[in-house]
Amino acid sequence: MPPSYPEIALITPACIGCASILHRPTVPLPLCARCQAESPPFTADERIVRGVEALLPWTGPAARAYAAYKLEGCLDLLGGLARALAGAPALRRRPAYDLVTWVPAYALRTLARGFDPAAELVRAAARLSGHGRRSVGTLRRASLVGPRQRGQSAARRRRAPFGTFDVVPRRRPRIVGATILLCDDVVTTGATLSAARACLLDAGAARVDRLALFRADL
Numbered sequence: 001m002p003p004s005y006p007e008i009a010l011i012t013p014a015c016i017g018c019a020s021i022l023h024r025p026t027v028p029l030p031l032c033a034r035c036q037a038e039s040p041p042f043t044a045d046e047r048i049v050r051g052v053e054a055l056l057p058w059t060g061p062a063a064r065a066y067a068a069y070k071l072e073g074c075l076d077l078l079g080g081l082a083r084a085l086a087g088a089p090a091l092r093r094r095p096a097y098d099l100v101t102w103v104p105a106y107a108l109r110t111l112a113r114g115f116d117p118a119a120e121l122v123r124a125a126a127r128l129s130g131h132g133r134r135s136v137g138t139l140r141r142a143s144l145v146g147p148r149q150r151g152q153s154a155a156r157r158r159r160a161p162f163g164t165f166d167v168v169p170r171r172r173p174r175i176v177g178a179t180i181l182l183c184d185d186v187v188t189t190g191a192t193l194s195a196a197r198a199c200l201l202d203a204g205a206a207r208v209d210r211l212a213l214f215r216a217d218l
Ligand SMILES: [Zn+2]
Pocket: 015, 016, 017, 018, 019, 020, 031, 032, 033, 034, 035, 036, 061
């Protein structure tokens, strides 16, 4: 069972791992000492791997909270998780990025879930870190469904291979010449973030840095 978050969590910071009230601010991650000890956040030296900055290992209480949010739709966990991402050094960088954007989910998966977990996470983190008006959806998946969903014809797969992206046409003017922070929830190999980054660079972005809340071991 995911932890149940009390109403008080809206005004008093609660640990994202176990929902206990944080009496002292734990900067940058809203995680109590016990949850941090169970699954320590990456140190500054550990954060960047293969060009992607990540804050937390994909294991332990914070990862379980994210899984409950993403897979079970526990939306009350979003605020704390977004606070964790908002603490990322990249979101505090000055000068700030021109755009903060995200890796979109497959359209049919979003339709089935009713929300796009990474998009909501990144939008909320951007608002919390003062980037609200700069957080914009710039990308869409070239195919409607992911590789785990069956039934796509071979012809359609050839037209739009899994893992490729298109720029949202009306966003193109904002991408040209922009410095962009591209975010995702969980990075594993980094291939998806690389493909999304390449799409933004092809569209004329000046610079695209990559950030994820979690990194999974390969
Ligand atoms: Zn905790």
